[in-house]
Amino acid sequence: MTNTDVEILEKKVCFEGFFRLECYRLRHRLFNGNWSQPVVREIFERGHAAAVLPYDPIRNEIILIEQFRVGALAASGGPWLLEIVAGMIDPGETAVEVVTRESLEEANCSISDLIPLYDFLVSPGGTTERIALFCGRVDTSQAGGIYGASEEGEDIKVHVVTLDVALELLQSGGINSASAIIALQWLALNHSYVKTLWLTAPDDT
Numbered sequence: 001m002t003n004t005d006v007e008i009l010e011k012k013v014c015f016e017g018f019f020r021l022e023c024y025r026l027r028h029r030l031f032n033g034n035w036s037q038p039v040v041r042e043i044f045e046r047g048h049a050a051a052v053l054p055y056d057p058i059r060n061e062i063i064l065i066e067q068f069r070v071g072a073l074a075a076s077g078g079p080w081l082l083e084i085v086a087g088m089i090d091p092g093e094t095a096v097e098v099v100t101r102e103s104l105e106e107a108n109c110s111i112s113d114l115i116p117l118y119d120f121l122v123s124p125g126g127t128t129e130r131i132a133l134f135c136g137r138v139d140t141s142q143a144g145g146i147y148g149a150s151e152e153g154e155d156i157k158v159h160v161v162t163l164d165v166a167l168e169l170l171q172s173g174g175i176n177s178a179s180a181i182i183a184l185q186w187l188a189l190n191h192s193y194v195k196t197l198w199l200t201a202p203d204d205t
């Protein structure tokens with residue numbers, strides 16, 4: 001099916017503040033070829049994001065950040081979540097530029113290499129947001145501390161843990177942020193490839 005199989009009958013902005021909520025009345029083509037009845041759906045518009053899992057292949061350590069998230073107020077573990085570095089993509093910015101900038105702002109670490117992982121829809125039943133996900137090479141030897149853009153109300157604590165500890169946290173439910181889960185699962189499957197890629201000296205011949 002293509003976009004020609006969707007007919008937007010009405011679109012309006014329901015709310016606009018820090019985020020925007022849009023309301024659609026539409027119909028779409030059914031798998032049997034007929035048209036659906038008109039349906040009404042609210043869509044949360046917040047833009048698109050990029051995220052990176054900072055990984056040190058020499059020490060086999062990763063950087064996780066911890067910060068307050070209002071959407072997790074009712075979560076069993078509380079609203080301070082272990083996450084990976086991430087940020088919204090501003091107009092004219094690329095995903096690579098975002099993760100490079102946010103790594104410095106949120107974790108005071110410099111990304112030297114990047115591996116693109118996935119570009120995924122966060123929750124397409126209710127929002128258009130996509131996240132471009134990366135694994136980034138860093139040096140964790142001096143990592144740690146509290147960072148974030150104060151003008152944005154950020155208060156971000158940096159944690160440096162081994163990959164094994166991070167995977168234990170993942171298994172126990174200590175990490176419940178989607179982008180962190182996806183990136184850590186990818187690294188668990190591909191860490192030998194990543195270490196070979198980043199630690200093998202280039203052939204000078």
